[in-house]
Amino acid sequence: RKWTAHIKYKANRINLGYFASLADAIERRLLAEKAVAEGKHPKPPEVGHPLLPAAIETFSTQQLAEHARRIAEERPTAEGVKGVYWYKEKRKWAAKISYKAKTINLGNSASLADAIERRLLAEKAVAEGKHPKPPEIATSLLPVAVETLSAQQLAEHARRIAEERPTAEGVKGVCWYKATRKWTAHIHYKAKQIKLGYFVALADAIERRLLAERAVAEGKHPKPPEIGDPLLPAAIVTFSTQQL
Incomplete structure (x- = not known):
């Protein structure tokens, strides 16, 4: 069929x-x-x-992400998706790959698409002669290292995470602040807690946290001084007309 x-x-x-x-x-x-x-x-x-439809090494990271979403829609139980399976104990999708006679665990993901994406990225790495699991991959909410994603991609992931985790369960540095009835985001930086702001939308709080994580990964301060709009996750001048 x-x-x-x-x-x-x-x-x-x-x-x-x-x-x-x-x-x-x-x-x-x-x-x-x-x-x-x-x-x-x-x-x-x-x-x-x-x-x-073609050799895996010919695809870009973004193209593999798109194929991962397509495959997840076509195969919601991961049937026929090598190296991806439902991990009942953790209630998450797990991905793995064999490399030099060893099984490399690629992490657990709440989203099937993310697990498939991790597997495809690992296959691409192996095809290119690289180790399938770069050491910089550390977050369980993203399929790749945060610093490799653009601001737009982080915004898309933030929306996805907010849909998957409407109570922010497991989303580090994001929580509901009862006093203001808003979502708040923070991050630890050089032994200090940096407040990243309050947000009406959970997705915006998650996006702000992800942007802060990316800044830290790039050696920058997680909260640029120009960020001041209470309704936006970043400085308003950084948004295009379409994004606003």
Whole structure:
């Protein structure tokens, strides 16, 4: 029960694989047509991933994140997703990968998409000759190191986390402040607690915390002095018209 793609090449029929998504099958066919037009074989030997339309090392981090979300929607139980499974004891999705005869745990995630993304990123790293789990990956709420994500990506993750954890359970440095009836965010920096502000929306508080974590990871102070708007997670001048 999958989509298949094929192409004629030098009087032979070349099977291009099977795909859960029609879009991936079409993409694989188009890639094959492009290869033939360039005088290449339509099926490069490195194309072998059952969930992706091309070799994993050809995808960017953002593209793998998009594919992870698609795969999670298509396979909500992670059926057929190698190295990703439901960890009943922790009630989270776990990801792992084999590397040099050892099992590398890639972490536990509340979101299936994040677990799949971590696995895909690990596969990409291995394909590029790198260790599948960079030491900088430390947060359980993000699939990659916080400093590798843009402000927009952190905002998207903040919204996702807020939806998954409406009480901020497990979200470090974010809590409900009863006195002001707002969400508050803080972070520890050089043995001091830095208050990051109060927010009406949980997503904004989480975003502010993530931005602070990224700043610290980059060697900067977690609360730039220009941040002052009580309704925004960052300085208003840093937002585009669309973001505002």
